[in-house]
Amino acid sequence: MSKKRVSLFRNILQFSVLSLIILFFIGNQVGLSVVDFETYCPMGGIQAILTLMKDGLIACNMTVTQMVLGAIFIFCILVLGKLFCSHLCPLGTVSEAIGKVADKFKIRRDINGVTDKVLRSLKYILLFFTLTITLETGELFCKTYDPFYGSVTMFGHRVNFLFATISISVFVLGSIIFRLFWCKYLCPLGAISNIFKYWIGVGVVVAVLSSMYFFEVGVDISIIVGIICLVGYALEILKIDTKQQSVLKITRHTHTCVDCGLCSRTCPQGIDVADLEMVKHPDCNLCGDCVAACPKDGALTLNEKMNVKWLPSVLVVVLFVSGLLIASQYNLPTVSKAWGSNEEMAKSKEFTINHMSHLTCFSSSMGFVRQMSEVDGVLAVNTYISDHKAEITYDTTKIDELSIRKMLYTRSKQFVKAPQLDQPLTVHKLRVAKYLTEADLKIMAEALKDEDVYQLETQFDTEIRLLAFCDANMSESKIENLITTIKHRRSYPFEVKDVVKSNVPISGIGLMKRAFKKHKATFNNFKSYPREKLRSVMLVLEDFPKNENKFKELSNHVAKRYKGVVGIHADYEAQPTVRFFYIQDMVEPQDIINWMSQPEMTLVYTNGDTEQVTNPYKFKLTN
């Protein structure tokens, strides 16, 4: 009964982690959950720790959670061994499972000798590029190719389709044909594990990082990373029999062992355990399968003395769960920049802006800091992407909080549906004090399309207000109820503080004109032609407002395709119209009508690339 314990605990843990990931993946796909799979990745955390040490900035959209998990990952390697790989990593679990199925068909091959040694360099090369690019750019390069992230996000944000497709294919094929191919030869986290498995590796990392951090040695970051990767690779291929500091090392007690060889045949890494007294092989991740397979009690143990078979599983859970609990207590700014002098800081004040949904990563944080650094009187900014908030420090003698808030505010507008042109409408102003984005308004508009609501807008005076253009009979309490229901359904973090009905009436046609985003463009040497040669034809947009935001594409298409057309002007006059300006003798009005009825438009980009897109417009000639 006790023989299978180590494997059993591990298998339960692996199965639980994988099941949770699959559940969250399905939840995300059907819209029941919004789990960010990066949140629990120690690889991102390690890179964030390094960018924090190098530049005082947290890479990409990493938070304290990933950084604590990254630190615990390293601690786990140093003290216990590669338990993360064998117990928690979903890629390791899937690769093992694929391999076990492949074994049944006897298609797995071993890679030995020089080929094995050369292939092992790949993960250090990948680690080198991953760390160097991340440290140079502040963006997590591993997201572009990570087979796990690429799969669970369905090639989501920042995933490079080509890189991720290659790595997913290599991962699957490698797992079928070879033993744990990804883990052994390509995983950069595996490379980090092997560096930290050896005292020499730890010594080199500590020496290099402290010289960089404490003594500010001005060496190019790629050289530093290169040295660490080279040392790791050398330690791995030479399998230097040096001291490994971890407490757990599989130990074979020769006086009890009956040399049956079961442990060697069971080891998923292909380590010849039966030929060793202590397993110091860099691939050993303490999975415990050899201990579980051993038929002789006490012949194989977790280290020289200890034989508590469930301990690795319990330790790894305790470590990583405590990490998550510790991380939940702290927060660090993603970007923290101050440029005010001591004198200015002395008379400064600070305030926090919440609900900044566009603060999602390192780049957006840096963009925000740049924007703020150009504002006279703003002295420092901290951004927190986990909470989508920013702390702004400002000089009270130069600017006030309200002016900064107004400056940051961007108006949003979302059409819900068209009213009757002669319909009397009313505008309700709801005080919400939340930075509602275009995306928020889009969701609200969708939810309100069966109500007597025609357009939503946001506005900033002393606070943010949501403007709802409704039928004149809509009461304040009804619109408040409608918005509050959406707020609860979507878990929006805002309260409707009050509703004020505007006493400025507006008609259906007034709203349509307001909703129409005007567009004016001239091209094809418009100014070079004499005025008397200029003619125009006006076409009515049949399906406004469905495609009213595609006028830039329309301009691009017309300008690049039809040389005699020199301008377009979209406006809502008595109806939504687009006026095409053309040069007499070069173009006939009927040509324009024919061209605009084509099913496709050709877009030409600044780099010369072209793209065929569906013509979204239906035009008719004005009467």
Ligand code: SF4
């Ligand atoms: S030596 Fe034992 S613990 Fe290490 S990987 Fe092989 S089976 Fe797992």
Ligand code: SF4
């Ligand atoms: S399985 Fe146990 S008894 Fe058999 S060779 Fe390995 S350590 Fe010895």
